[in-house]
Amino acid sequence: MSERISLAHGDGGEWAHKLIQDVFVRNFGHQKEAQLDAAPLSLSRAEIAFTTDSFVVRPIFFPGGNIGKLAVAGTVNDLAVTGAKPEYLTASFIIEEGFPISDLKSIVESMFQEAKKAGVRIVAGDTKVVERGSADGLYINTTGIGIFESEEKRVKPESIKEGDSIIISGTIGDHGIAILSARGELGIQTDLSSDCASLNHMIQDVLNVSNHVKMMRDPTRGGLATTLVEICEDFQITMEIEERSIPIKNQVHGASDILGFDPLYLANEGKIIFIVAKEDEDKVLHVLQRNNKGKDACVIGKVTSKDKGQLFITTPIGSKRRLNRLVGMQLPRIC
Amino acid sequence: MSERISLAHGDGGEWAHKLIQDVFVRNFGHQKEAQLDAAPLSLSRAEIAFTTDSFVVRPIFFPGGNIGKLAVAGTVNDLAVTGAKPEYLTASFIIEEGFPISDLKSIVESMFQEAKKAGVRIVAGDTKVVERGSADGLYINTTGIGIFESEEKRVKPESIKEGDSIIISGTIGDHGIAILSARGELGIQTDLSSDCASLNHMIQDVLNVSNHVKMMRDPTRGGLATTLVEICEDFQITMEIEERSIPIKNQVHGASDILGFDPLYLANEGKIIFIVAKEDEDKVLHVLQRNNKGKDACVIGKVTSKDKGQLFITTPIGSKRRLNRLVGMQLPRIC
Structure with missing residues (x-):
C-alpha cells in the first residue's frame, strides 16, 4: 500500500x-x-x-x-x-x-x-x-x-430548583490553552495537556450514589460560561457562580491574561458540570474527588431562582455581573 | 445575520x-x-x-x-x-x-x-x-x-443458494454521469438527472410480498460491479450476470463511451440490487415495476454456485469474463 x-x-x-x-x-x-x-x-x-x-x-x-x-x-x-x-x-x-x-x-x-x-x-x-x-x-x-x-439515572432538568448546587469536575480551560499552545501561532508555549477524556465511568459512579443529579453538561465549545447560559435560557432558571471558586490552573490564567481570553469561555474536553440537589452535594463531590479525572471537583455556585433564565457571576471583590454567550470568534477549530 | x-x-x-x-x-x-x-x-x-x-x-x-x-x-x-x-x-x-x-x-x-x-x-x-x-x-x-x-424482513445472506435471481431496480450509472456532467469538466453535457432517492418504501413493499429476499444492496460508489464482487467475496458465492440484461440509459452509454468509463462501475444513488429466491422473482419484479422508482426493474443474472466467491459477466456475443473491483480512481467525490 x-x-x-x-x-x-x-x-x-x-x-x-x-x-x-x-x-x-x-x-x-x-x-x-x-x-x-x-x-x-x-x-x-x-x-x-x-x-x-x-x-x-x-x-x-x-x-x-x-x-x-x-x-x-x-x-x-x-x-x-x-x-x-x-x-x-x-x-x-x-x-x-x-x-x-x-x-x-x-x-x-x-x-x-x-x-x-x-x-x-x-x-x-x-x-x-x-x-x-x-x-x-x-x-x-x-x-x-x-x-x-x-x-x-436520566437527568431531570425540569426538577431543577432554587438552592441546587452547581459543581464542576475540575479545572477549566485546559483544552483550549493546550490547543492554542500546540498551534504555536500565538507566541505562547506551555506544558499543559488537553483534559480530553471519556468521563462516562465517573458519571456512572456519581449516578450510583445520587438520584438527585438534575442536569449534567460537558462545557466544550463556548466553555463553562456559554454552557451555563444555555442551561439558564433553556430551562428558564437563574444561576449564580462565584469567580473565586472556579478552579483554573496557573498556566491557563497566565496564558489567558497574555492573550486576552477569558477562561470562562475556553473549551474543555474532560470536564462535567453537575446540577445536584444541595443535600447530595457532599456525596457527589466525594465520588468525584476520589477519581483522578475529578480530583479538583468543587462547588462553584447555585441556582438562585426559577425565572428569568440569567447567569450571574460574583467577582472576588463582591460585585455581581451578568454573563452572556460568547460573541464573535474566539477560537476556531478547537474541537 | x-x-x-x-x-x-x-x-x-x-x-x-x-x-x-x-x-x-x-x-x-x-x-x-x-x-x-x-x-x-x-x-x-x-x-x-x-x-x-x-x-x-x-x-x-x-x-x-x-x-x-x-x-x-x-x-x-x-x-x-x-x-x-x-x-x-x-x-x-x-x-x-x-x-x-x-x-x-x-x-x-x-x-x-x-x-x-x-x-x-x-x-x-x-x-x-x-x-x-x-x-x-x-x-x-x-x-x-x-x-x-x-x-x-431481515436480509438472510447465509440462505443464498444456487439458482437465486439477481434483480436490479432500474437503469445504472445515472448518478455518476449526472454528476460528471454537472461538473462541466469533462466536456460532456446531458440532461440526465441523478437517481438520488430514498427507496425505503419501495423496499418495504417488496418485503411485504416476499419472505425470500436474501440480500439487498445499493450499488453506490464502485457501482453495480464492485457491489456484486463484494457480495460474492463476503459470502463466498459465485454469480453470473448478463450484459444485455442490464438496463442502461442511452445517455449513460454514450457519455461512458466518450469518456472511457464502464457503466458497471458508475455510482448509483437510487437503485437496489435484490437477491431473491427464483420462485419469488415475478412477485418482486411486479412490485418494483409498479413503483415509479422501480419501473425499469429486471432480472440481470443468477447465483451459479456456493463457492469461489467470483463474479462473471456474459457478453452479448456469449463470451464470459470475470469482473473484479474497480482499480484506481475513476470518479472522486461522487457522493
Missing part, C-alpha cells in the same frame, strides 16, 4: 477495500458486520440517547490526545451527560489526499483504545477522500447510541 | 446559537431535544441497524438533488437494504468559512423534505466551521438508526 492517501482510496474500489481492511477492520475487528451497509445491533433496552459530533481540531495531534481520541471521548461524554450508558459508536472519516497513512493508523488506534477504555464499540464506519486543498488533513464524525438503563 | 458563514458561526457562542435556531431548529423543529447533548428516543424495538456516511459530493447542487437530499437518501437506503425500517437520523455539517447561508438553508430544507418523504426524523445535529480553504464548501455526515420490525 502507498504511504499516503490517494483519491483512489476513496472511490469504493480495490484500494478503498484494502485501506478499510488494513486500517479499520484490523483495529475495530467487526469484520462480519462490516459486510452489511448497516451494523445490526441488539440493544439491551429500547430507551436510548442518540448524538452526533464532527471533529475538525487543529493540530490533529496535540498534548493529551489527537483528533481520534477526542472524537471518541467527545461523543461518549455527550451521551453520558444525559444519564445514558454509551454503548455503540460509528466513525466516519473525511481525509485529504496526501494524508500519511501511518498517521491515520495511529489515530484509528487511539480511537480503538479510547473506545475500549470507555467500554463502547465502534460498529460502523465510512471513509471519503477529497482532493488536496479540499480538507485540512482529516475530519472525523462520531455518532453514538447510549442506553438509558433506568429512569432514575 | 450576515449572509455568509463566518468562523464565529462555529465557535459555540452567540452567532452559532442564532445560526442553529435560524437554519436548523426552524426546519427540524426539535427545539426541546436540541437542548440536551443527545436526543432521548424511545424505540419501538431494541433490534436495530446503525449506519453512517459522510457526503463530499461536488458540485453541491446537481440535477436531481443536492448534497443534503443525497445525505438523507443515502443513509435511509443503507438502513433499508438490511431490512430495517429507517427511523432516526443525525446530521452533522462541516462548513467552509464564506459559504452562503442561503445555500445552507436550501440544503437543510431539502434534507427536511427528503426526511419527510422517507418517514424519518432528524433528531440531532452538529455544526463545525473551518477556515476558507480548509473544506470545499460543505460536507455532511448523516448517521441513522433503523428498526428491525420482524425477523422475516
Whole structure:
C-alpha cells in the first residue's frame, strides 16, 4: 500500500477495500458486520440517547490526545451527560489526499483504545477522500447510541430548583490553552495537556450514589460560561457562580491574561458540570474527588431562582455581573 | 445575520446559537431535544441497524438533488437494504468559512423534505466551521438508526443458494454521469438527472410480498460491479450476470463511451440490487415495476454456485469474463 492517501482510496474500489481492511477492520475487528451497509445491533433496552459530533481540531495531534481520541471521548461524554450508558459508536472519516497513512493508523488506534477504555464499540464506519486543498488533513464524525438503563439515572432538568448546587469536575480551560499552545501561532508555549477524556465511568459512579443529579453538561465549545447560559435560557432558571471558586490552573490564567481570553469561555474536553440537589452535594463531590479525572471537583455556585433564565457571576471583590454567550470568534477549530 | 458563514458561526457562542435556531431548529423543529447533548428516543424495538456516511459530493447542487437530499437518501437506503425500517437520523455539517447561508438553508430544507418523504426524523445535529480553504464548501455526515420490525424482513445472506435471481431496480450509472456532467469538466453535457432517492418504501413493499429476499444492496460508489464482487467475496458465492440484461440509459452509454468509463462501475444513488429466491422473482419484479422508482426493474443474472466467491459477466456475443473491483480512481467525490 502507498504511504499516503490517494483519491483512489476513496472511490469504493480495490484500494478503498484494502485501506478499510488494513486500517479499520484490523483495529475495530467487526469484520462480519462490516459486510452489511448497516451494523445490526441488539440493544439491551429500547430507551436510548442518540448524538452526533464532527471533529475538525487543529493540530490533529496535540498534548493529551489527537483528533481520534477526542472524537471518541467527545461523543461518549455527550451521551453520558444525559444519564445514558454509551454503548455503540460509528466513525466516519473525511481525509485529504496526501494524508500519511501511518498517521491515520495511529489515530484509528487511539480511537480503538479510547473506545475500549470507555467500554463502547465502534460498529460502523465510512471513509471519503477529497482532493488536496479540499480538507485540512482529516475530519472525523462520531455518532453514538447510549442506553438509558433506568429512569432514575436520566437527568431531570425540569426538577431543577432554587438552592441546587452547581459543581464542576475540575479545572477549566485546559483544552483550549493546550490547543492554542500546540498551534504555536500565538507566541505562547506551555506544558499543559488537553483534559480530553471519556468521563462516562465517573458519571456512572456519581449516578450510583445520587438520584438527585438534575442536569449534567460537558462545557466544550463556548466553555463553562456559554454552557451555563444555555442551561439558564433553556430551562428558564437563574444561576449564580462565584469567580473565586472556579478552579483554573496557573498556566491557563497566565496564558489567558497574555492573550486576552477569558477562561470562562475556553473549551474543555474532560470536564462535567453537575446540577445536584444541595443535600447530595457532599456525596457527589466525594465520588468525584476520589477519581483522578475529578480530583479538583468543587462547588462553584447555585441556582438562585426559577425565572428569568440569567447567569450571574460574583467577582472576588463582591460585585455581581451578568454573563452572556460568547460573541464573535474566539477560537476556531478547537474541537 | 450576515449572509455568509463566518468562523464565529462555529465557535459555540452567540452567532452559532442564532445560526442553529435560524437554519436548523426552524426546519427540524426539535427545539426541546436540541437542548440536551443527545436526543432521548424511545424505540419501538431494541433490534436495530446503525449506519453512517459522510457526503463530499461536488458540485453541491446537481440535477436531481443536492448534497443534503443525497445525505438523507443515502443513509435511509443503507438502513433499508438490511431490512430495517429507517427511523432516526443525525446530521452533522462541516462548513467552509464564506459559504452562503442561503445555500445552507436550501440544503437543510431539502434534507427536511427528503426526511419527510422517507418517514424519518432528524433528531440531532452538529455544526463545525473551518477556515476558507480548509473544506470545499460543505460536507455532511448523516448517521441513522433503523428498526428491525420482524425477523422475516431481515436480509438472510447465509440462505443464498444456487439458482437465486439477481434483480436490479432500474437503469445504472445515472448518478455518476449526472454528476460528471454537472461538473462541466469533462466536456460532456446531458440532461440526465441523478437517481438520488430514498427507496425505503419501495423496499418495504417488496418485503411485504416476499419472505425470500436474501440480500439487498445499493450499488453506490464502485457501482453495480464492485457491489456484486463484494457480495460474492463476503459470502463466498459465485454469480453470473448478463450484459444485455442490464438496463442502461442511452445517455449513460454514450457519455461512458466518450469518456472511457464502464457503466458497471458508475455510482448509483437510487437503485437496489435484490437477491431473491427464483420462485419469488415475478412477485418482486411486479412490485418494483409498479413503483415509479422501480419501473425499469429486471432480472440481470443468477447465483451459479456456493463457492469461489467470483463474479462473471456474459457478453452479448456469449463470451464470459470475470469482473473484479474497480482499480484506481475513476470518479472522486461522487457522493
